[in-house]
Amino acid sequence: MPRDAPSPVGAGSALLKVTNIETYYGPIQAIRGVSLEVPDGRIVAVLGANGAGKTTILKTISGVMDPRKGQIVFDGREIQRMSPDRVMRLGICHAPEGREVFPFLTVRENLMMGAYTRRDRDAVARDMETCFGYFPVLQERQHQRASQLSGGQQQMLSISRALMGAPRVLLLDEPSLGLSPILVKQIFEIVRRINRERGTAILLVEQNAHIALETADYGYVIEVGRIVMEDECSRLMQKDDIKEFYLGQKDAGVRGRRRWKKKKLWR
Ligand SMILES: Nc1ncnc2c1ncn2[C@@H]1O[C@H](COP(=O)(O)OP(=O)(O)OP(=O)(O)O)[C@@H](O)[C@H]1O
């Protein structure tokens, strides 16, 4: 889909559609009826504070956790309660929180692990070259163990390993976490390129609202397991509550903070 076309979020044509999911850790309900859509070829962000439920949403989509209620439809097919392996084969690849790489495998072996479901060897080789093009340091270090990479380089490897699954939807869990501002900028430039050049749809969860709103087309705000606001990112950026509580623009002063403590509804 061309980047300048109006976003079809809400138009019912989404590639990935999550409806009213509820997910629990034992007796603890982490997700309390979340619905969201990722249209083909678009970037969608989920913003929220620590513990809001962002990671749990991604785990539920990728099959790592099963929702107790609700539906997840990918490309016309219900995928809730499918195994992670099956979900990945369908075309949803997950770069999990905290750059989980295989520390004792080399960079190259880590990348090959991302492609273990694929039989199209030529395309796998091309995708590895593409990853090396995005992150040249991974090519330089391809024969080193992943444990020898810096945190930022491991983040690059984690995103690249997910890309090696040739996803139609890429799930990214806080790619900015623990990285310097300049590295965050570089990594998000690559995220945009992946979307633009490969047409991969991206569902991005982030605490860094600045970079997420700059990168994504459409955004959802989650608090304590519920979506409290959603809109085009260009419009979210203009909303007072987003400016105040996510972008740190505290021009509303003490009065604004006091109002927030009392107020439950978002505007
Ligand atoms: N393994 C677990 N066992 C029990 N509760 C959990 C577990 N993992 C997460 N939770 C709870 O589920 C809720 C949502 O957690 P989740 O990890 O999805 O939040 P998050 O938005 O990704 O937070 P963060 O920004 O800190 O990564 C939190 O209240 C958390 O305490």
Ligand SMILES: [Mg+2]
């Ligand atoms: Mg998380």
